[in-house]
Amino acid sequence: MLKCTINGVELEVKPGTTIIQAMNENAQKIAHYCWHPGLSIAGVCRLCMVEVEGNPRVQIACNTMITEGMKVNNTSEKVKDAVKWGLDFHLINHPLDCPICDQAGECGLQDQYMEYGKYNPEMAEAKQKKHKVVDLGPTVVLDSERCILCSRCVRFTDEVSKTNELGIFNRGDHAEIGTHDGKQLDNKYSLNTVDICPVGALTSKDFRFKQRVWYLKDSETICNGCSTGCNVKVYFNKEGLFRVKPKHNEAVNGYWMCDEGRDTYKFVNKEHRMLKGYKYAAGSWHNETHAGVAAKDAAEFLKAVKSEDIYLVLTGQHTVEEYEAMLETFVNTYKTKNVFHWWPQEAQASEFDGLLIRGDKNPNTAGLKQALAKFGINTKWSDLEQSLKSGKVKELVVIGPENFAVYKDLDQKIELFANAEHLVYATSVKVPALENCKTLKMATVIPLKSYIEKDGTFVNHAGLAQKFKKATTVVSEALTGTELAQLLSGKALQINPVSEKALFTAVSNTRPDQVTLDHRKKNEFVFNRGRL
Amino acid sequence: MSAQYNSTQTKYLSEFYHLPEFKGLEGYKKHGGYADLAKALKMQPQAIIDEVKASGLRGRGGAGFSTGMKWGFLPKNNEPRYLLCNADEGEPGTFKDRMMMEKAPHQLIEGMIISAFAINSKKSYIYVRGEYDDSINALEAAIQEAYKAGYLGKNILGSGFDHDMDVYRGAGAYICGEETGMISSLEGLKGQPKLKPPFPAVQGYLKKPTIVNNVETLAVVKYVIRDGAAHYRTFGTEKSAGTKLFSLSGNITKPGNYEVPLAFPLKDMIYGLGGGFKPGRKLKAVIPGGSSAPVLTAEEAERATLDYENLAQMGTMLGSGAIIVIDDAQCMVQCLANLTHFYHHESCGQCTPCREGTGWLDKIVHSILAGKGRMQDIELLIKVADNMKGKTICALSDAAALPVLSFVTKFRDEFEYFVREGKSKVKGTAFKGASHVEMHH
Numbered sequence: 001m002l003k004c005t006i007n008g009v010e011l012e013v014k015p016g017t018t019i020i021q022a023m024n025e026n027a028q029k030i031a032h033y034c035w036h037p038g039l040s041i042a043g044v045c046r047l048c049m050v051e052v053e054g055n056p057r058v059q060i061a062c063n064t065m066i067t068e069g070m071k072v073n074n075t076s077e078k079v080k081d082a083v084k085w086g087l088d089f090h091l092i093n094h095p096l097d098c099p100i101c102d103q104a105g106e107c108g109l110q111d112q113y114m115e116y117g118k119y120n121p122e123m124a125e126a127k128q129k130k131h132k133v134v135d136l137g138p139t140v141v142l143d144s145e146r147c148i149l150c151s152r153c154v155r156f157t158d159e160v161s162k163t164n165e166l167g168i169f170n171r172g173d174h175a176e177i178g179t180h181d182g183k184q185l186d187n188k189y190s191l192n193t194v195d196i197c198p199v200g201a202l203t204s205k206d207f208r209f210k211q212r213v214w215y216l217k218d219s220e221t222i223c224n225g226c227s228t229g230c231n232v233k234v235y236f237n238k239e240g241l242f243r244v245k246p247k248h249n250e251a252v253n254g255y256w257m258c259d260e261g262r263d264t265y266k267f268v269n270k271e272h273r274m275l276k277g278y279k280y281a282a283g284s285w286h287n288e289t290h291a292g293v294a295a296k297d298a299a300e301f302l303k304a305v306k307s308e309d310i311y312l313v314l315t316g317q318h319t320v321e322e323y324e325a326m327l328e329t330f331v332n333t334y335k336t337k338n339v340f341h342w343w344p345q346e347a348q349a350s351e352f353d354g355l356l357i358r359g360d361k362n363p364n365t366a367g368l369k370q371a372l373a374k375f376g377i378n379t380k381w382s383d384l385e386q387s388l389k390s391g392k393v394k395e396l397v398v399i400g401p402e403n404f405a406v407y408k409d410l411d412q413k414i415e416l417f418a419n420a421e422h423l424v425y426a427t428s429v430k431v432p433a434l435e436n437c438k439t440l441k442m443a444t445v446i447p448l449k450s451y452i453e454k455d456g457t458f459v460n461h462a463g464l465a466q467k468f469k470k471a472t473t474v475v476s477e478a479l480t481g482t483e484l485a486q487l488l489s490g491k492a493l494q495i496n497p498v499s500e501k502a503l504f505t506a507v508s509n510t511r512p513d514q515v516t517l518d519h520r521k522k523n524e525f526v527f528n529r530g531r532l
Numbered sequence: 533m534s535a536q537y538n539s540t541q542t543k544y545l546s547e548f549y550h551l552p553e554f555k556g557l558e559g560y561k562k563h564g565g566y567a568d569l570a571k572a573l574k575m576q577p578q579a580i581i582d583e584v585k586a587s588g589l590r591g592r593g594g595a596g597f598s599t600g601m602k603w604g605f606l607p608k609n610n611e612p613r614y615l616l617c618n619a620d621e622g623e624p625g626t627f628k629d630r631m632m633m634e635k636a637p638h639q640l641i642e643g644m645i646i647s648a649f650a651i652n653s654k655k656s657y658i659y660v661r662g663e664y665d666d667s668i669n670a671l672e673a674a675i676q677e678a679y680k681a682g683y684l685g686k687n688i689l690g691s692g693f694d695h696d697m698d699v700y701r702g703a704g705a706y707i708c709g710e711e712t713g714m715i716s717s718l719e720g721l722k723g724q725p726k727l728k729p730p731f732p733a734v735q736g737y738l739k740k741p742t743i744v745n746n747v748e749t750l751a752v753v754k755y756v757i758r759d760g761a762a763h764y765r766t767f768g769t770e771k772s773a774g775t776k777l778f779s780l781s782g783n784i785t786k787p788g789n790y791e792v793p794l795a796f797p798l799k800d801m802i803y804g805l806g807g808g809f810k811p812g813r814k815l816k817a818v819i820p821g822g823s824s825a826p827v828l829t830a831e832e833a834e835r836a837t838l839d840y841e842n843l844a845q846m847g848t849m850l851g852s853g854a855i856i857v858i859d860d861a862q863c864m865v866q867c868l869a870n871l872t873h874f875y876h877h878e879s880c881g882q883c884t885p886c887r888e889g890t891g892w893l894d895k896i897v898h899s900i901l902a903g904k905g906r907m908q909d910i911e912l913l914i915k916v917a918d919n920m921k922g923k924t925i926c927a928l929s930d931a932a933a934l935p936v937l938s939f940v941t942k943f944r945d946e947f948e949y950f951v952r953e954g955k956s957k958v959k960g961t962a963f964k965g966a967s968h969v970e971m972h973h
Contacts, residue, residue, distance in 0.1 A: 042727075042882075043883075045884055046883050046885055057922055058923075063729075085885070085923075089884045089888040089889055090884055092892055122912055124899075125892065125899060126895070171705070171877075171881050172876060172880065172891065173881065173888055173891035174881075175887065
């Protein structure tokens with residue numbers, strides 16, 4: 001280990017550590033654009049200037065290795081002046097269109113300007129003109145005038161996705177990012193380029209113009225797109241979720257996530273959600289009921305039949321806690337071991353693209369398997385099919401998948417489940433196939449909470465158990481799997497006492513766009529889309 | 533007038549350049565060609581390196597770094613290593629390498645084989661500026677001859693040493709004359725300098741140890757072996773040993789390449805060899821070492837000698853030995869505009885201060901030329917240039933900043949006059965290049 005002093009703090013670092021790595025790992029602030037811990041060193045933005053004792057010139061921290069006894073600072077006037085000028089060079093040709101730029105609020109140029117800038121611009125010449133609204137591919141749009149040519153996106157496609165679509169074309173101040181001839185930025189990880197773009201040059205077609213980032217809150221969770229279990233941040237407000245970005249976890253996903261995983265926020269939003277409980281009987285759907293009422297009704301059905309006529313279907317889309325609660329109810333309360341694992345991607349489960357994407361599109365297959373083993377369940381799907389087709393199944397409870405997009409067999413399975421005398425289908429998302437099913441005998445649909453709306457644990461492909469916390473509530477009436485299990489077992493639901501604050505903010509005479517005390521405190525505003 | 537000035541060349545490298553036969557193998561051998569290769573192949577490689585070190589030879593491409601010391605940075609192992617000859621010659625005002633390659637391609641090839649033997653390199657490339665058709669043709673022909681004669685290829689002259697050599701044609705970027713930019717270009721990448729460390733001697737072409745030397749430097753190696761380090765040191769000074777080819781251009785009667793010992797007085801170069809000025813004109817300024825070297829005033833030029841230490845003392849540099857002479861009929865604002873335009877055009881665009889700074893400087897100077905200058909622009913030029921210096925991966929940013937700093941500080945009255953009056957202080961100069969800035973679009 002090497003000893004060094006950075007801004008007066010004594011540190012011990014491994015040999016081969018650069019100054020910027022040491023500062024990054026020890027939460028010291030240093031301005032930088034081109035350096036990214038997950039990419040090679042470019043050394044081109046020239047912003048991470050530091051002063052090393054014994055060297056009269058300031059130098060870049062990203063390409064300077066720490067040596068024994070090195071004394072470094074980035075707080076001297078000399079360094080500040082160098083960074084100020086480095087920033088000015090970045091800004092002279094920048095369009096400064098922050099009011100209409102999606103990056104505003106999380107922009108590297110704005111951040112550093114507040115830290116080192118705040119000067120009157122001296123540039124009186126005409127700015128360089130470059131291409132605007134360049135369509136790089138199906139997911140990303142480029143504004144070359146905003147681009148600071150840090151080359152992060154180019155290095156990402158060269159080094160991480162290894163798809164090599166991007167390059168820097170032309171020279172000097174007319175250089176621009178672009179795609180090589182005949183190529184588009186079209187790969188399964190393309191949106192990472194938007195995350196690592198320190199300015200508003202690359203924007204996501206999905207997210208752009210949807211929200212100003214200061215109207216969003218974020219919360220950490222686990223991506224439920226596949227069995228890798230990438231650590232992510234979800235960004236949301238009262239209108240719902242707007243985007244998912246990766247969160248660094250060296251043991252799971254590094255700095256990245258796939259584009260597919262970023263779409264998982266969509267089925268959490270209200271437009272796709274099952275908002276109420278429904279009942280189907282005597283050939284027609286009945287008026288909506290409260291989720292809890294629907295669950296209690298279902299419990300009455302369960303109590304009325306024999307153990308061997310009760311069946312349960314689970315998918316790898318829910319939490320370990322929910323599985324255990326469900327199994328507790330069915331195995332211990334209703335004494336049935338007719339529990340089945342619905343797993344359409346079983347044959348592709350071992351597929352892996354070498355980076356992050358896995359063939360098993362369930363976040364918690366391993367967790368489900370562990371729970372089933374714990375309760376001594378060892379069943380074959382074909383047995384369920386046989387029982388259903390032969391009309392033996394009286395009560396079938398299905399905890400349906402959240403990410404319906406990866407359950408290609410959903411419609412076909414609904415037809416199969418319809419063979420049960422009474423189907424209890426618990427789902428967070430709307431299931432049109434169920435609604436349109438002609439062969440349905442009797443059914444109860446119960447709305448479930450999505451993964452964003454509950455605490456829990458996912459066990460990933462490697463057996464790593466990752467706990468996550470509830471981020472927000474989208475459908476307040478929906479039940480978690482644990483709550484549902486409790487209600488199905490006939491017990492009353494434990495309701496957490498409502499806090500005074502919640503009561504205060506829940507007053508009914510507020511307009512939807514009204515700023516309440518609670519909102520103001522969190523610096524979050526509620527507004528109706530289109531009104532601002 | 534010329535009587536009071538020294539107008540004698542010391543033709544050491546260029547002794548036979550006037551003979552057309554020196555270009556071919558037979559003519560070259562007649563005048564001692566490849567004799568020194570035979571001599572060198574019998575020496576210990578380390579002895580050659582030591583001899584070059586002792587000769588005090590410094591890189592002739594511009595930086596003036598000790599050649600022997602550069603070779604010494606190579607790792608002491610058997611890892612494959614490359615020798616690259618930098619013949620990109622892009623520095624405005626420089627045209628000496630072109631003459632060497634056209635007149636004496638074998639001289640360079642022999643110097644390169646000796647150097648390659650010294651550093652144990654089995655492969656070398658000559659990276660030639662793309663516009664140099666004649667140089668490329670001459671080198672290609674000479675390499676063929678050398679292969680046929682057994683000076684290149686396997687087991688050269690029975691020594692057991694193998695060496696292959698190729699010519700690589702550049703595509704016309706100034707930045708590819710920077711050694712790591714050249715390596716990138718040779719690797720088939722965009723010609724952009726690489727971060728240092730690692731230095732090329734440790735990790736260069738194809739990530740292997742690489743030595744990059746200028747044409748003139750490599751040719752000199754032959755003569756150091758022929759005559760020994762001690763003889764080479766009889767030319768020049770302690771710190772600037774040997775002779776050097778200077779490219780003299782600008783407002784001078786007899787422009788051309790001249791070989792003189794280092795520490796040759798600049799005024800002898802201008803008035804002796806260069807033949808002075810047109811009648812009625814007199815010296816105003818000199819750029820002594822290629823366009824990136826800070827300009828000297830007439831008074832400074834009269835005192836300067838052409839060696840590394842004296843020019844460094846005067847705040848400028850010997851560079852590639854390109855002397856651009858400026859007479860009193862020239863407007864310094866326009867001269868600077870020419871240079872800022874060049875660096876704006878040639879910045880590779882990698883590092884922000886250079887990418888944005890070269891354009892900014894160019895735009896400010898052109899604003900002044902267009903009569904739209906503000907008095908604060910003069911100070912701004914200095915501030916911008918100051919903050920481009922020493923802040924980037926390679927020296928192009930410095931090369932762009934130094935002329936600006938020297939022009940503006942030494943000829944400030946001309947810049948102030950232009951801003952105040954909206955026209956040049958020098959009568960009869962009308963600038964026609966103001967549209968340069970917009971040229972790229």
